[in-house]
Amino acid sequence: MTEEHKRTVVIPGETIKEGDAYLPGEGTEKQGNKIVALRYGLAEEHNRLVKVIPLSGVYQPRRGNIVIGKCNLITFNGWVIDIGTAENAFLPIMETPRYVAKDRLDEVMKIGDICVVQIFSVNGRGIDLTMKARGLGRIDEGIVFRINSNKVPRVIGKEGSMIKIIRDYTNCNITVGQNGYIWIKGDKIEDELFAKKAIMFITEKSFMEGLTEKVEEWFKENGGVKKETKKSEEKSGDKKED
Amino acid sequence: MGGEEIDITTKVTAERIKKYLEQGKRFDGRKTDEFRNIIVEPNVSNKAEGSVKVKVGKTEVIVGVKMETATPYPDSPNKGNLMVTAEFLPLSSSRIELGPPKFDSIETGRIIDRIIRESKFIELEKLCIKEGEKVWTVFIDIYTINDDGNILDAAGIGAVAALKLAKVPKYDEEKEKVDYKEYTGKLPLKEMNPFTITVHKIGKHLIVDPTREEEDVSEARISVGSSEGIIHSLQKGNSGCFSAEEIKKCFEIVEKSWKELFKKVNAQLK
Amino acid sequence: MTSNFKRPDGRKFDELREFEAKVGIVPNADGSAMYRSGETIAIAAVYGPKKMHPQHSQNPEKGTLRCTYNMNSFSVSERIRPGPSRRSTEISKITEWALEPVLMLDKFQNMVVDVHINIIQADAGTRCAGINAAAMALAHAGIPMKDMVSSVSVGKLDKTIVVDLSKEEEDYEEGEGPTDIPISMTHSGDITHFQLDGKIDSKQLMEAVELAKKSCEQIYEVQKKALKDSIDLTGGED
Numbered sequence: 001m002t003e004e005h006k007r008t009v010v011i012p013g014e015t016i017k018e019g020d021a022y023l024p025g026e027g028t029e030k031q032g033n034k035i036v037a038l039r040y041g042l043a044e045e046h047n048r049l050v051k052v053i054p055l056s057g058v059y060q061p062r063r064g065n066i067v068i069g070k071c072n073l074i075t076f077n078g079w080v081i082d083i084g085t086a087e088n089a090f091l092p093i094m095e096t097p098r099y100v101a102k103d104r105l106d107e108v109m110k111i112g113d114i115c116v117v118q119i120f121s122v123n124g125r126g127i128d129l130t131m132k133a134r135g136l137g138r139i140d141e142g143i144v145f146r147i148n149s150n151k152v153p154r155v156i157g158k159e160g161s162m163i164k165i166i167r168d169y170t171n172c173n174i175t176v177g178q179n180g181y182i183w184i185k186g187d188k189i190e191d192e193l194f195a196k197k198a199i200m201f202i203t204e205k206s207f208m209e210g211l212t213e214k215v216e217e218w219f220k221e222n223g224g225v226k227k228e229t230k231k232s233e234e235k236s237g238d239k240k241e242d
Numbered sequence: 243m244g245g246e247e248i249d250i251t252t253k254v255t256a257e258r259i260k261k262y263l264e265q266g267k268r269f270d271g272r273k274t275d276e277f278r279n280i281i282v283e284p285n286v287s288n289k290a291e292g293s294v295k296v297k298v299g300k301t302e303v304i305v306g307v308k309m310e311t312a313t314p315y316p317d318s319p320n321k322g323n324l325m326v327t328a329e330f331l332p333l334s335s336s337r338i339e340l341g342p343p344k345f346d347s348i349e350t351g352r353i354i355d356r357i358i359r360e361s362k363f364i365e366l367e368k369l370c371i372k373e374g375e376k377v378w379t380v381f382i383d384i385y386t387i388n389d390d391g392n393i394l395d396a397a398g399i400g401a402v403a404a405l406k407l408a409k410v411p412k413y414d415e416e417k418e419k420v421d422y423k424e425y426t427g428k429l430p431l432k433e434m435n436p437f438t439i440t441v442h443k444i445g446k447h448l449i450v451d452p453t454r455e456e457e458d459v460s461e462a463r464i465s466v467g468s469s470e471g472i473i474h475s476l477q478k479g480n481s482g483c484f485s486a487e488e489i490k491k492c493f494e495i496v497e498k499s500w501k502e503l504f505k506k507v508n509a510q511l512k
Numbered sequence: 513m514t515s516n517f518k519r520p521d522g523r524k525f526d527e528l529r530e531f532e533a534k535v536g537i538v539p540n541a542d543g544s545a546m547y548r549s550g551e552t553i554a555i556a557a558v559y560g561p562k563k564m565h566p567q568h569s570q571n572p573e574k575g576t577l578r579c580t581y582n583m584n585s586f587s588v589s590e591r592i593r594p595g596p597s598r599r600s601t602e603i604s605k606i607t608e609w610a611l612e613p614v615l616m617l618d619k620f621q622n623m624v625v626d627v628h629i630n631i632i633q634a635d636a637g638t639r640c641a642g643i644n645a646a647a648m649a650l651a652h653a654g655i656p657m658k659d660m661v662s663s664v665s666v667g668k669l670d671k672t673i674v675v676d677l678s679k680e681e682e683d684y685e686e687g688e689g690p691t692d693i694p695i696s697m698t699h700s701g702d703i704t705h706f707q708l709d710g711k712i713d714s715k716q717l718m719e720a721v722e723l724a725k726k727s728c729e730q731i732y733e734v735q736k737k738a739l740k741d742s743i744d745l746t747g748g749e750d
Contacts, residue, residue: 009740012614012651013659013699027656038616038658040651040739055743056543057654058561058620070252086563086623114252144252150654183254189262193269207743287633288551290586300539304632306586329594332580333557333628335540339565340580342595383585383594385630387555388538422589 007044007207010037010052017050027052042207055207059149059179061085061127065119066136068144068177069129071109076102079109081117081129084149084179089127091117096131114139116175116183135175142173142185143192149180151203157212162202165215169224170195194224250337251458259459263447270299270453275495277451277502280399282510284407289422292408292429296400298451300390302334305400306383307408307429311420314370314377322369323379326355328397334386349479350384350394353438354401356475357467358382361436364405368430371413378410380429391454394465398438399507405429406511434469435508439499441466441492443482448491450499464489466496520681525674528664528727533644533738535652543653545738547645550678551635556645558653560625561617575620579607581642583631603639604629610643610663610696610705616656625655636679637665643696643705648735652742660735661704662728663696666720668712673720675727693717695724699732 069083172186278299462482467475529550541557670687691710
């Protein structure tokens with residue numbers, strides 16, 4: 001059963017659909033009886049709702065998103081984390097899993113350290129973060145790199161199907177931040193680089209149909225061998241495994 | 243997009259780069275003394291006396307040669323002048339701010355100037371129009387288009403290639419003007435290939451042609467301008483140190499890389 | 513409005529020079545594009561939306577568009593000293609004004625969208641090529657935009673209105689001399705940029721505007737194709 005309705009590439013100002021029946025979804029606007037694109041991307045129509053799936057553009061922080069960021073500053077009651085947005089994101093002392101003394105903040109995280117955190121709220125003052133849930137914390141080892149945040153859903157796949165394939169073939173722990181930063185940790189550096197290569201392949205072909213099969217093919221062609229599948233918990237925004 | 247600071251290679255990735263180097267390996271599969279794929283495309287601007295686009299991996303620079311007449315320097319009344327400038331364009335990287343040239347671009351210009359000048363690649367004595375009064379000035383202008391590390395060596399390749407492609411415009415003695423629509427011949431050059439090759443030190447390892455990720459964790463570097471085994475210029479940069487033994491290794495790496503560049507670059511200039 | 517005027521390169525009065533457009537030419541940028549018109553080549557790269565520095569320039573109500581236009585020293589016969597000039601500063605501002613009307617920056621308070629235009633090779637019409645490249649690069653970067661912007665230089669050579677002047681035509685000295693009219697407009701026909709140098713009466717000027725409209729239609733198709741071609745739904749992105 002496929003959900004892929006016919007997709008076309010559209011540019012800003014282009015009329016996607018004409019007719020009163022259609023409704024303007026994300027990335028579009030109704031002008032008279034036309035649905036016009038307000039972004040460069042893939043236009044998709046489903047149940048008369050027309051929207052544009054962006055292929056590029058800045059990350060929009062949302063409550064609940066798991067993100068990866070870098071500590072830029074330590075204040076008296078928390079850490080300022082750069083997650084690639086214009087507003088600063090802040091992790092308060094109260095939102096760490098264990099008690100931290102006020103003079104020991106840099107034991108949890110120093111300036112320059114990378115961490116996996118979750119967005120608690122997005123409000124006028126900025127972005128509030130938490131480190132309390134399972135799978136969050138400072139990153140000590142592995143490789144961290146960046147892709148366009150719009151490609152994250154493809155890297156994760158429907159219900160985590162894509163990320164599972166990468167894990168199976170590379171035996172790596174992979175955490176995908178909704179802000180486009182990805183953390184890979186494996187037993188061997190070769191495995192980590194292999195996983196990174198796979199992810200770059202996915203971002204290049206991100207709008208293709210049947211991508212999941214193509215990625216399995218890619219792995220087989222590039223010498224990948226399916227390892228024992230690990231028991232994993234998949235949630236949206238994806239968390240690292242134990 | 244948002245975090246320029248977070249783009250700088252993270253500590254964790256830096257650790258991995260160093261760990262992998264311990265096995266003599268690099269992220270993109272290259273050996274420590276191997277250059278990325280080099281592409282040299284001539285004639286990026288038909289208004290230049292000579293111009294070239296150089297890609298080293300994803301790093302891209304364009305270099306152009308322009309010639310103008312000028313009065314010679316008092317201590318060299320019968321020699322042409324040379325001026326090398328590098329512009330790190332903000333379009334080539336999110337890390338570049340608007341404003342006057344920063345140290346990076348100034349250093350690049352000066353390092354490339356040094357090798358071209360000291361190697362006497364350009365026969366400046368043949369660029370005299372009227373002794374003591376009028377000579378040619380050769381301008382080499384370097385522009386960055388995409389920075390993925392090792393702009394310096396890419397710029398050096400571009401300078402050599404652009405000079406090799408350069409022609410001298412006609413100087414109209416009567417009108418005392420340069421006629422850019424007519425050329426009198428190729429720029430007088432010695433038969434040589436003065437490339438600049440920079441060796442970087444990461445931990446205890448020496449590598450050549452770093453990507454942006456690798457260059458971010460480079461602790462010390464040494465740029466050697468040489469041609470056919472003769473060294474004409476040298477500059478050590480960054481705050482780390484080299485032992486004498488390491489410097490010797492650097493020279494060996496430079497010699498090997500020079501041969502690689504010689505082949506790859508000249509093949510594409512035909 | 514046909515004329516027997518012979519253009520140096522044999523083009524008809526309403527014929528554009530050979531064009532070429534491509535997106536994605538600067539891997540580091542959030543969006544980038546190249547636009548060529550005849551011998552004029554412009555590239556543009558977009559970075560943003562991102563935090564705006566210096567802080568005092570931030571606009572708390574919406575995002576800011578910041579354009580820079582720069583000609584390479586060797587893009588012209590007589591070398592241009594590297595660095596900004598009064599001309600490049602003016603053209604940078606005009607480019608901002610040409611593009612801003614279509615950008616939707618309300619959601620990007622205190623942020624900036626940087627557009628950097630670089631002229632690689634110049635043969636007249638550089639600001640227009642720059643605007644064409646910049647519009648593509650902005651779309652490519654995923655900036656929310658109401659419409660595309662296309663730009664062309666219309667001219668009057670002696671008494672004849674022509675489109676897309678070459679340098680040779682810009683230097684035309686006979687009769688009434690050349691008049692150079694760079695115009696930019698959205699695809700729906702709103703003029704966002706309009707300049708003039710020369711000598712022309714208002715009736716002919718309106719003819720020039722009409723001609724520009726037709727030419728911008730063609731240019732729009734070139735820009736659209738470049739953006740669409742960069743994505744191959746069956747094979748992947750370029």
